[in-house]
Amino acid sequence: MKPKHQRFVLAGLALLAIFGASALALSALRDEAAFFYAPADIVGHLPDPNRSVRLGGMVKQGSVERQGDGVTIRFVVTDGKASVPVRFTGVTPDLFREGSGVVAEGHFRADGGFTADTLLAKHDERYMPPQMAGKMHKTESLKP
């Protein structure tokens, strides 16, 4: 093979790798990207229970109750317009408290509730997930 031909073959392979990676990534993204919802977003159309998604909002005052096993909690996430009951088994993050912002990762159940695998709480005064900041701005009723 002439050097010039080999260069073309290599360039072709490199392009193929790029296209292959993009095709693989984009097809997997269709199934695996976790969308972010606020409680008001899901009124009337519940996301597929098999998909992992994120739910963000405020922990409703007085809604946190601990179950008998000592490690499962139930609470209500609200964005002022709608609310979703959430169940979570695990050690809650340090800044998780009633009236504070939270992002729950997990999936919706057929009954409209949400099972969280992970909870992310507002980290400190200067930090807020941009997803939450965006959703929060829409709901004026949440201003303290």
Added chain:
Amino acid sequence: MIAEAGLAILWLAASLALLQCALAITGIRFNRDDIMAAVRPVAVVQGVLTLFAMAALIALFARSDMSVLLVAENSHSMKPLLYKIAGAWGNHEGSMLLWVTILGISGAAIAIFEWRLDRRTVIATLGAQGLIALGFFAFLLLSSNPFARIWPPPADGRGLNPLLQDPGLAFHPPTLYFGYVGLSVAFSFAVGALVTREVGPAFARAMRPWILGAWLFLTLGITAGSYWAYYELGWGGWWFWDPVENASLMPWLAATALLHSVNVLATRDGLRAWTIMLAVVAFSMSMIGTFLVRSGILTSVHSFAVDPARGSFLLVLLAIYIGGALALFAARIGTVRQGNTFDPVSREAGLVLNNLLLSVILGIVLIGTLYPLVAQAMGVQLSVGKPFFDKTVGPVALLLMIALAAGPMLRWRRDDARLLMRRMALPAGAALATLTALLFLTAGAGALPLTGLALAAGLALASVAPLWGRNLRRMPLFTWGMVIAHLGVAVAVTGMASEAAFTRERLVALRLGQSVDVGPYRVAFTGVKPQVGKNWSAIGGVLTARRGGGTAVLNPQRRYFSDPVTTTNESAILTAFDGQLYTVLGERNADGRWQLRLWWKPLVTLIWLGGGMIALGGLLSLIGRVTREWRTERRRRRVAAGMI
């Protein structure tokens, strides 16, 4: 005074970077030896000046000079000295100053030590270095001045995030920055070689130590960062596919590909355009990494809100450098002579396969990392996490392991496919035997981790094959490096797969005196006790872990920091020969029970041991290459002197 002096030095260094760039361009353009001769000294002085500026900032932090805005915002007089000093680069402005400091020192090092390569190429390289430095100086001086004063000075600083008060983290960012900057040096060499069209083995040999060094630091940084996240965050995971982690993984993937292709260029004078392109890609990835971490576009466990205007500045820099490099590549590569060819079955072809698979992984990680940002710009909010990366990167990584096993068994230029099959028979057999045994012995584990374990067994065997039948004492150091690094991959994958397949987790609420079983341990909750540190107080749980006849006490804590007010979980980890027991203390419930989260993670330590082995391999290769070059150079000079 120190702050003003630091700022003045920074301006001076910036103007020298401009001078360095201008001298290199005019010198090469008009072919003037006297102008080119001035470039090296300028680069050295610029390096020394950036070092002084960094020293000034460290001094301000060490003295807790609260009249400097950066110190007041990120430090506290009560903090231990180590964290005061680390605070100098534990923030946006300081870390960018560290960036230009390392860049300046690298430029000085090239100016002092690089005498083998064609002179014009070295000068063009230094010119490119000056140009990169200039962009970062502009960024520092115009939008992130680390030496800005505050009036009136506050009584004390606002502290540093307690999560970041950890010796591992104090040295984690600088390690990654060494890696990023090392890749920028490789990029400058590529630009230099494109300018003079001298893309050949000499250029590859000059660039190689920088790539090896950058790759070594990135490997160390990623390994240490992973362990930090593992024990500090208390989530039991060792890799979260967090965008900030990906920001360090992407340059590493590109550097790994570059490291292998530069060997082809140095040894066989093949893959010329390919290697140049990879150098551009690797630098682009380190720029994207810096951009992702420093622009404040992301929120993650590591990044904190910063001014978005800086993001645009970095984005413009990124576009200029990458766009400029690609334009230069497109304009020049047609006139660079093609390198030597090779057969479809050869060491070169194996390395091309390695490069292609690494590029595919890199592309996937890049898309997965940037997709949420693009979607957000279009008004859709989503996140991309572990399920996506496991599904896409996992299978490609397994293919890469097969290529990795076969690569070192191939001969340069031309080899026989049937002979390769014969050489691969033993590792393939070992992999199959492992897979069969695992399928019989374990139930319910995923296909990906089990295949990973099987391939790791085969790879471990294949990676020591180059030692077979050779005189070990006469084997060059860089061959040892390759063997140890490849074996390290097998070791790390074993740890990852074992952790993924066999981890046991318990989440319980216990009263004092109760106990729980996890993996091979019975863990008893025997007490709680208050503890006090320099700037925190804590509640510590006392756990007694029993296994067979032996017992050990673990002490996971909940720490309360006063300034700023924060609570953190300090996990307690018990390391055994075959894995780790990982414990986290949660809250105390109203009924008096304490929440405990326990994991048994078999062979998890192999992940970081493997990472360490990969880095060690890189170090041995670096030493081996540099000493050999040095010896050849000395011999060449002696011969030259003898001839006169």
